[in-house]
Amino acid sequence: MKIIADTHCHTIASTHAYSTAMENIIEAKNQGLYALALTDHCEYTPGSPGTWFFNNLRAIPREVQGVKVLRGAEANVLNAKGDLDLPKNLHKPLDWIVASMHDVAYTGIHDTDECTEAWLSVSKNPSVNVIGHSGSASFVYDYDKVIPEFGRNGKLVEINNSSFMVRKGSESNCKKIASLCKKYGVPIIVNSDSHFCTSVGRFDKALKLLEEVDFPEELVINADIDRFNGYLEKYTGFFEI
């Protein structure tokens, strides 16, 4: 399986990542990627950029060095209501919103009931594209109940290559999540979550896990350019402007 787009990476704008947008783009090109989404962290992550940063991402052309560049953000899910730390007026100017839970930003209780409620709320948010690294051991939810809802609402469940390095204890959850996506026919997306350009386009650990559960390639939205473009056309404004 060849992954053609990396739709979750960070730049120096996040201040705990160490490459520029251009360095990430060049690496995406070197890795033969068709597209790259720049998804820096939002307000509740310490040191993250402000609203002007996200609003002005249009300064970056749609295609750089032959790589399609998606203007994105990784927003924090803040509570059971599924509130995000990205103001609503910024949803439309962006092509790509990854919603994730992080210990530093989540203001509610981390129990399974609440995380289930939070993800169900997020699944109803039309601005969200990707359910970021939801295998995190800190935020276990009722996978059987929520995953079919992600599918019904056009959300892509992320298998995050960095989870296996930086989010200890998430591997067995990721496996369960992938197995349920297969069972319910829910599309997934494989991402690097790169914080330094040498990780852009690296998906080895995520792909190994998918192989272990014999995951069907046709459900991997970024394993085929036409499939990926089909998603962009249906759910984003990427081709409109």
Ligand SMILES: [Zn+2]
């Ligand atoms: Zn980060």
Ligand SMILES: [Zn+2]
């Ligand atoms: Zn994250």
